[in-house]
Amino acid sequence: MRTLAVALADAGATRRAGAALGAALTPGMVVTLAGDLGAGKTTLARGVLSGCGWAGPVKSPSFALVEHYPLSNLYLYHFDFYRFDEPGEWDDAGFADCFRDDSVCLVEWPERVASRLPAADVAISLAYAGPEHEGRTLDAVATTEAGERCLSAIAAAMGVAR
Ligand SMILES: Nc1ncnc2c1ncn2[C@@H]1O[C@H](COP(=O)(O)OP(=O)(O)O)[C@@H](O)[C@H]1O
């Protein structure tokens, strides 16, 4: 499926959606996570890592901009570009080298590095939902076949009709 919309009632639902995505990821993929502060991007990323079999801690990469995880079959890089403001930093930090055939890159705040970022297989947007903002909505667009398989996996896990 090319597009997907899912209601996420609570943080557990965000993690479950992330875990389904993580289990469906294949090496070489790029997934962007857009949404306001507190929308659930890092929660989703934690789910992704659990779905990839990572049992250790997952820090929000807001200070270092990137955290990396040596999984059994790939490297996962989790970026948070909220504090990215120095254009030279992309080259100085060697971020382009993280986007490889044997890695998966999960990118929070992709709009802050839009001109540098390689094309995403899946672009996810999270937003506040509900009268008291107690839940979230997830909207996703896939632009590759690998990305479409990920959306189908999330839909199946979350009981979304296809
Ligand atoms: N679907 C959801 N409904 C309600 N709260 C959620 C949901 N998903 C995540 N949260 C909560 O939102 C807060 C912020 O989440 P976080 O993942 O740190 O956001 P971001 O990385 O987008 O800034 C956390 O307390 C988290 O538990």
Ligand SMILES: [Mg+2]
């Ligand atoms: Mg975050």
